Amino acid sequence: MKHLLLYFITTMLFYSCSNEPKIGYKTEGEELMQFSRDWSNLVKTGDMEKIMAGWTEESVMMAPGLPPLKGKKQIQNYLIEGSKIPGFAIRWEPLEVHISKSGDMAYMIERNEVKVNDSIGNPIFTYNKVVTIWEKQEDGSWKNVVDIWNDNPNGKY
């Protein structure tokens, strides 16, 4: 708690003293990576409203083997269909974050693990390389605008 307070105060001081644009690059990157981790954990809860809050009507999800999924409704339908697959589970983690100098655009390189069950109920895991692109909204929140992935046989990055 003390650390958090100290962090808050020093951050405020930094912002109020600096003539640079009010963006803490490294911190913002860490926040974005943490958002991605939290988002991955959120999927386990199945709370669709919270899960969907990461996207906007402008978002595009590019799943292998499908036309692009545009906007929240198409994305949500895809997630609902996916969740019906026996044994389905997904988790991901960010590996790298890059933010534009103006702090309005960012991308992350991530990886995910998808589990489904085979016909006799044994889990099958597949691994993907993932690229996510983020745009900062007027309210200061980051939203995922592009999400694309493809398979990575050994899951290593």
Add this chain to the structure above:
Amino acid sequence: MKHLLLYFITTMLFYSCSNEPKIGYKTEGEELMQFSRDWSNLVKTGDMEKIMAGWTEESVMMAPGLPPLKGKKQIQNYLIEGSKIPGFAIRWEPLEVHISKSGDMAYMIERNEVKVNDSIGNPIFTYNKVVTIWEKQEDGSWKNVVDIWNDNPNGKY
């Protein structure tokens, strides 16, 4: 030629009169899209040195079914191996461009068409959704830093 000169003069005037950051968003976006089209045409020539100039040692290419290809050497090896596939040809076109306010980061949504021959020499076409991410270099040139794609059954975006 006259058009080019007029374009050059008006662009210079715009830059010298404006107090905004010296970035012509729309123009820069169009330039980036044109770069992508030119790059696609360049591939047909097989001029590997010119083709490779679009990437840097920091670039990552994410081809389906492979670990990420990092840096020019791994990318070039992949291109060389690909070009040996009977009937191989690739072409792509940009569909959308988005540039950060600071003009140092951009992404494009693109699509490509890959041709290979089947065992009796008939062409087989596959279509992909593509996301490319670009970073402006110190010399003002844009380089492709991330290139990822996956299949799109009907090729429509």
